[in-house]
Amino acid sequence: MSLPFSYRVHRILFRIRERLYPAVCAVCGEALEAPGALCPTCLGEYRRARLFDCGQCGKPLDSCACSTDTLRKARVRRMVKLFRYRAGHEQSTESKIIFALKHKNLETLFHFMGKELAEALSRVISEPKESLLVTYVPRTQGQITANGYDHARLLALALADAAGLSFCRCLARRSRRDKEQKKMDSYGLRVKNVADAFCLARGCSCRGKRVLLVDDVVTTGATASECARVLRREGGAKEVIAVSLSVVPHNVNPLLENQDKLKRK
Numbered sequence: 001m002s003l004p005f006s007y008r009v010h011r012i013l014f015r016i017r018e019r020l021y022p023a024v025c026a027v028c029g030e031a032l033e034a035p036g037a038l039c040p041t042c043l044g045e046y047r048r049a050r051l052f053d054c055g056q057c058g059k060p061l062d063s064c065a066c067s068t069d070t071l072r073k074a075r076v077r078r079m080v081k082l083f084r085y086r087a088g089h090e091q092s093t094e095s096k097i098i099f100a101l102k103h104k105n106l107e108t109l110f111h112f113m114g115k116e117l118a119e120a121l122s123r124v125i126s127e128p129k130e131s132l133l134v135t136y137v138p139r140t141q142g143q144i145t146a147n148g149y150d151h152a153r154l155l156a157l158a159l160a161d162a163a164g165l166s167f168c169r170c171l172a173r174r175s176r177r178d179k180e181q182k183k184m185d186s187y188g189l190r191v192k193n194v195a196d197a198f199c200l201a202r203g204c205s206c207r208g209k210r211v212l213l214v215d216d217v218v219t220t221g222a223t224a225s226e227c228a229r230v231l232r233r234e235g236g237a238k239e240v241i242a243v244s245l246s247v248v249p250h251n252v253n254p255l256l257e258n259q260d261k262l263k264r265k
């Protein structure tokens, strides 16, 4: 497996820092008694969020690799995900985890989520490791400047590290000012916004590989679809598999929703 040298250095520095400073919970900020990413309460909430069914196929999220309609049109037929994104639940542990990944740059959280993704991956993707390659949906330069880092990149590196897979920065943003997807309401606007937003990065080695495309949230799938097209058409990837912490389910079956409510009680 190959991981960038800079990432190895980053991991060593992290281990040193971990010994010097007390760890805090990424969600609530409480000091942790044992090393980790989340306090027992927040970890319990996170585990509960993972008990939800997929929302699209009705299977438990753990054993489902189903993709969204939009992604299927871009021939992305498999997607690995950890939990459902629930609009209007900004105070939920899931939403706070995503917020922390974007804004807090906590190595413990990336490490934890990388392991969680690796475990989910091993349950639904059975191809040999040599045929798989991890990459990510790059943020815009504006987002990287504002946050100081690209959280999708760090998440993809943490996954590659935990799963023992190769990592490659396959995609680059074209240097035009595309707006942030989350500010667009409709699917049509999102598709227009990302059309031609990505190109193949120099030195990309995805030819013939099954590429795991990492992102934090898949909303409409417009961005991931565009990336998948570039990876297949320009990069020669054999398959693109979406890997996301969270997915916004479409066509949610109301009966499944009721089951979810019961589970939550």
Ligand SMILES: [Zn+2]
Pocket (backbone or CB within 6 Å): 025, 026, 027, 028, 029, 030, 038, 039, 040, 041, 042, 043
């Ligand atoms: Zn906590």
Ligand SMILES: [Zn+2]
Pocket (backbone or CB within 6 Å): 054, 055, 056, 057, 058, 059, 064, 065, 066, 067
């Ligand atoms: Zn499913």
